[in-house]
Amino acid sequence: GQQVMQIPQYQHVQEGEDFTTYCNSSTTLSNIQWYKQRPGGHPVFLIQLVKSGEVKKQKRLTFQFGEAKKNSSLHITATQTTDVGTYFCGTGSNYKLTFGKGTLLTVNP
Amino acid sequence: GAGVSQTPSNKVTEKGKYVELRCDPISGHTALYWYRQSLGQGPEFLIYFQGTGAADDSGLPNDRFFAVRPEGSVSTLKIQRTERGDSAVYLCASSLAGGGHEQFFGPGTRLTVL
Numbered sequence: 001g002q003q004v005m006q007i008p009q010y011q012h013v014q015e016g017e018d019f020t021t022y023c024n025s026s027t028t029l030s031n032i033q034w035y036k037q038r039p040g041g042h043p044v045f046l047i048q049l050v051k052s053g054e055v056k057k058q059k060r061l062t063f064q065f066g067e068a069k070k071n072s073s074l075h076i077t078a079t080q081t082t083d084v085g086t087y088f089c090g091t092g093s094n095y096k097l098t099f100g101k102g103t104l105l106t107v108n109p
Numbered sequence: 110g111a112g113v114s115q116t117p118s119n120k121v122t123e124k125g126k127y128v129e130l131r132c133d134p135i136s137g138h139t140a141l142y143w144y145r146q147s148l149g150q151g152p153e154f155l156i157y158f159q160g161t162g163a164a165d166d167s168g169l170p171n172d173r174f175f176a177v178r179p180e181g182s183v184s185t186l187k188i189q190r191t192e193r194g195d196s197a198v199y200l201c202a203s204s205l206a207g208g209g210h211e212q213f214f215g216p217g218t219r220l221t222v223l
Contacts, residue, residue: 033211042200042214043152088151095140095204096165097212099151 004029004091006100014108019079021103023072023089031091032065032072037102038085046074046087081107111135113215115201121221122191130186130218132201141184142212143176144200152200152214158184159206191222 005024013019023032031050035043047056049065049072056063062075076083086104090097114133122128134141139160144152154168161181169175173191178184188195198219202212 035214042216043202044214045211048211090151095142095157095159096154096168097142097152098154101149102151 003098004032004089004100006089006103008103009101010104010106012106012108013079015081016078019076019083019105021074021087021089021105023074023100025070025091028069029072029091030069033090033092033097034063034072034074035088035090035099036085037088041085043088076105079105079107081109083107113201113203113213115199115215115218117218118216119219119221121223123223124191124193126191126222128188128191128220130188130199130201130220132184132186132203132215134182134184134201134203135213136182138203138205138213139181140204140206140210141178142202142204143184143186144202144214146198146200146217155186188220191220193222196220196222 007022033048034046036046037043047063052069053067054065060077064073084107086102088099088102090099116131141158143155145155146152156166156176157164158178161178173189176186198217200217201215204210204212
């Protein structure tokens, strides 16, 4: 099945700094979904990307799907303490999502 | 209810015991998923239901694990002869349909096997 690798595993930033997490695969992906999981919480859907080169924005969050559909990124501009959590990418050919290990973001106020 | 609910929120059991974990999906969602999440890992797919039938149970680790969804709504994940390695958070999710739709996760059941 499809597998995705996420880097970095951890990222600590000062409030106001930018943050980027990457999701990479050796095979072409049909789609990428991004989820956020707050400490002690459950994953919450953020976005789905399907098209090659697709870019979507949600306020301070920018999501990209690579031209070759083998990688994706999530960029947060000017982080806030509310951004703390683990960001997971997941992919699936149909219904079965395979998740990466996630990137844990901590923000120093 | 407004979201996916799971009971119990915490379950502590002894090695060798049988446990049942319940998931109540969002009303109208035909697709239901079970995942298992260990510390520091992403959710790991276990099983997917479309309606009452298990469309894909390839993620179940062995035959001690079984899940049902008899009326196409509530689902129960059953684990027989629990082992310490089964300790994890068991997450349930539902979606309007299969096929790349947004999955709504429940709060999970934290299972601890002593």
